[in-house]
Amino acid sequence: MTCNEALPLVWSYLDGELSEAQAAPLRKHLLECHGCRNSAQHGKTLKRWFVRSEADEIAPRGFAARVAQQAFAARHAARATEERELDEVDAPAEVSGEREDGRVFAFVLRLTAIAAVALFVLSLVLRFQALPATSGLRADQRAEPTLEEVKRGLEELNAKEAARARPVGHGTEQK
Amino acid sequence: MAIHAMQTAPKEDLRLVEESLAGNQLAFQLLVERYQGRMFALARHYTRNPSEVEDIVQDTFLKAFTHLGSFERQSSLYTWLARIAINTALDFLKRHGRSPVQAVEDLEVVQGLDRSRPSSAAPAPDAGLEREEIAKITHQVLAELPEIFRTVLVLREFEELPYQEIADILGISIGTVESRLFRARARFRDKLLHLHPEFEHGL
Ligand SMILES: [Zn+2]
Numbered sequence: 001m002t003c004n005e006a007l008p009l010v011w012s013y014l015d016g017e018l019s020e021a022q023a024a025p026l027r028k029h030l031l032e033c034h035g036c037r038n039s040a041q042h043g044k045t046l047k048r049w050f051v052r053s054e055a056d057e058i059a060p061r062g063f064a065a066r067v068a069q070q071a072f073a074a075r076h077a078a079r080a081t082e083e084r085e086l087d088e089v090d091a092p093a094e095v096s097g098e099r100e101d102g103r104v105f106a107f108v109l110r111l112t113a114i115a116a117v118a119l120f121v122l123s124l125v126l127r128f129q130a131l132p133a134t135s136g137l138r139a140d141q142r143a144e145p146t147l148e149e150v151k152r153g154l155e156e157l158n159a160k161e162a163a164r165a166r167p168v169g170h171g172t173e174q175k
Numbered sequence: 176m177a178i179h180a181m182q183t184a185p186k187e188d189l190r191l192v193e194e195s196l197a198g199n200q201l202a203f204q205l206l207v208e209r210y211q212g213r214m215f216a217l218a219r220h221y222t223r224n225p226s227e228v229e230d231i232v233q234d235t236f237l238k239a240f241t242h243l244g245s246f247e248r249q250s251s252l253y254t255w256l257a258r259i260a261i262n263t264a265l266d267f268l269k270r271h272g273r274s275p276v277q278a279v280e281d282l283e284v285v286q287g288l289d290r291s292r293p294s295s296a297a298p299a300p301d302a303g304l305e306r307e308e309i310a311k312i313t314h315q316v317l318a319e320l321p322e323i324f325r326t327v328l329v330l331r332e333f334e335e336l337p338y339q340e341i342a343d344i345l346g347i348s349i350g351t352v353e354s355r356l357f358r359a360r361a362r363f364r365d366k367l368l369h370l371h372p373e374f375e376h377g378l
Contacts, residue, residue, distance in 0.1 A: 011357060015331065017338055046297040046364060050332035053310035056219045057212035060229060064211055067233055068204035071240040 001029040006036050014043045188252040196243055207236050210253060213334070214260050220317060220329050221264040231267050235260040250343075257334065258344045261326060268322075298367055298374035316367045324359035331356055 006029045012018050013026055030037045188209070194202035211232065218231040238259050239246075246255055300309045317325045330341045338352045345352070368375055 011360075012338075012353070015338070015356075042297045043360075045299045046360060047332065048300055049309060049313045049316075049363075049367070050328070051306050051309050051313070052216065052333055053307060053314070055307060056216040056310070059211040059215050059232070063229070063232075064204045064207035067207050067236045068200050070233075071203060071237055072198075072200045074237070075240075 001025045003029075003033060003036055006030070006033070007039060010036070010040050010043055014040065014047065189248060192243060192246060192252070195240070203240060206252075210256055211236075213253065214256060216333065217257060217260050217329065218264055220314070220325060221268060227267070227271075231260065231264050234263045234267075238263065251340070254336070254340050254344055257330070257336075261344065265322065297364055298371070301374065312367075312371060316363060316370060319366050319370070320359065320362055323355060324362050327352065327355045328359045328363060 006026055009018060009022065009026050013023060018026065030040055188206070191202045191206040191209075195206060214232045214235055215228060218228045221231065222228055235256065239256055246252065300312075317328065320328070326345070327341060330336050330344060336344070338349050341352045342349045347355070
């Protein structure tokens with residue numbers, strides 16, 4: 001091996017990047033050649049500056065636990081959002097606080113639905129009260145009709161209106 | 176050609192990855208504990224501000240967690256994390272308007288890439304210097320180097336990664352790793368002598 005072949009391999013050799021087949025002839029050359037040996041020695045000397053600082057490897061106390069918690073909190077939040085998008089009402093929240101929120105939300109929804117039905121019934125009742133007695137509902141029935149009664153009343157009304165608007169014979173089809 | 180085989184993820188790493196993916200928070204915490212020291216050391220080569228260092232390492236692990244499913248089982252977890260950490264650190268510096276010193280493709284240096292002089296006389300750390308003192312001087316010198324030279328030296332000399340892994344982390348060829356390392360070492364030597372001429376006649 002000549003100096004021109006040896007020198008380009010010196011850093012790779014010092015970095016442990018040469019195979020044994022490559023390193024063996026280089027080692028032999030270094031033993032015989034003062035100049036190349038000197039170069040290798042300079043390389044080794046430069047490497048001595050690179051010592052790991054133990055102080056630099058210190059992480060703040062509790063770092064790993066904090067990061068893990070943050071990672072999972074973010075994942076839960078992302079999942080909860082996904083599920084909420086899939087099903088606005090019944091998204092099972094994974095964090096206990098969110099589960100509580102979910103229950104409250106469902107309860108409020110139910111209340112709203114009940115209130116809506118109650119308002120609808122009330123509006124029907126008021127409407128029937130305003131109707132003339134000839135409409136088929138007796139005046140004394142106005143006191144709190146059940147939903148069934150209201151429905152039946154409404155159907156009767158519809159049937160009558162239909163019978164009036166269409167020729168006789170077709171009226172019964174539309175119930 | 177590398178003597179080091181590509182490091183593969185140890186079984187324990189893979190187990191922690193699998194369990195983290197399955198929703199085990201403690202497994203992920205253990206995984207962070209395993210690598211946090213090396214990630215902190217890495218981040219401290221880009222900023223010395225403690226809260227910034229912590230932000231970089233935290234972001235690194237949060238990103239790693241988000242992409243844990245895409246971690247290639249046959250590669251080294253450390254290599255994967257180091258790549259995320261370096262990118263996070265560089266993004267961080269850019270975002271904060273502290274654009275890392277960019278290496279100018281210095282013609283003189285490129286042409287001077289004369290392999291007949293792989294290493295000129297190097298200053299040696301004084302025998303009386305404590306380990307942490309040497310580390311401090313080296314840190315100071317590295318901070319003055321353009322980022323691409325600093326990074327390649329950190330990965331090779333502190334992290335002791337084989338050329339192939341450095342190439343993977345930086346997305347460059349092995350040949351580029353070699354020439355960049357060569358230039359980085361020459362720069363390091365010059366800067367060291369410039370800042371600390373007292374070490375000139377070491378060895
Ligand atoms: Zn020679």
